[in-house]
Amino acid sequence: MKFWKITLLSTLAFFAISAMVLYSACTVDTCADLKCKNGGACIDGYCSCPAGYEGADCSQLSSAKFVGMYVGNTQCDQTPAIFDTAVIYFEQPPLSMGVIMYSHRTDTTWTSDTLHGTINGANIIIPDYSSNHLNRHVLVTLDNSSGRLNIYDQEDHIHGNIVVDTTKTICNFYGARQTK
Secondary structure, rough: OOOHHHHHOOOOHHHHHHHHHHHHHHHHOOOOOOOOOOOOEEEEOEEEOOOOOEEEOOEEEEHHOOEEOOOOOOOOOOOOOEEEEEEEEEEEEEOOEEEEEEEEEEOOEEEEEEEEEEEEEOEEEEOEEEOOEEEEEEEEEEEEOOOOEEEEEEEEEEEEOOOOOOEEEEEEEEEEEOOO
């Protein structure tokens, strides 16, 4: 009887070890064929991209989706909308961008304003600006589904040396990317 117990236990141990070896040999390395670029790392078959890069293999600049010329209108507070153009360009890829806003203020006059910011998801974050009589906050947002650009520009004008009276101006640019 002792012989049969040892034989049975040995057989079960053999099959258990064989099953573990076969199971581990059949496990597929999901990252074996995936080559992440620009410092990306493969985790469970997907690339985890560093800031400034996106896509299945981290080969696309996040900022590339912003680059181009957008034509639309700007409306400040309750004033009538004016025809505007915005141009977004690379400054220092992958995250640093420039934004030029051109405004058609009169029949013959165009004004421009150049801003500098960094990419954060679907936004270009422009650092807040403060001077003696002005605080300015600008946010650029791209709607990936429609390709429309929104530039929110808030200026707080401070009157006097002490902040007792402020005038706030809020302007919004809405524009569509121009195709070639």
